[in-house]
Amino acid sequence: MTSAVTAYPAATPDEALAHFSARLEFETDCWDVHDALSRDIADVVLLDVRDPALFAQNPVNGTVSLAAWDAVHCLLDWPALQRHQQRCGPSGLPGPTG
Numbered sequence: 001m002t003s004a005v006t007a008y009p010a011a012t013p014d015e016a017l018a019h020f021s022a023r024l025e026f027e028t029d030c031w032d033v034h035d036a037l038s039r040d041i042a043d044v045v046l047l048d049v050r051d052p053a054l055f056a057q058n059p060v061n062g063t064v065s066l067a068a069w070d071a072v073h074c075l076l077d078w079p080a081l082q083r084h085q086q087r088c089g090p091s092g093l094p095g096p097t098g
Helices: 011-024 030-038 054-055 071-076 078-088
Strands: 046-047 063-065
Touching: 054 071
Parallel strands: 046 063
Antiparallel strands: none
16 A cells, blocks of 8 residues: 555656656745745735734735735736835835825
């Protein structure tokens, strides 16, 4: 009897490289996100999906509250998100306009 772990043979090194390289097209590493946010690199949008009250109490720098921004516009209209951040600041919460 085999478990689900050993039911399939291990990938070859070339297959593993292709698999993990392709994953980077769909996922990112949490350290890479942390590094970008800590260095104020604004080439990524990180949505905070917590309850708006929790977000307001403890916002994570560089994130946008999903409740404060329509996710569809966020994903489909990058210039609109940049205007939103200029208007509301990086927290995504309403603030002074500028």
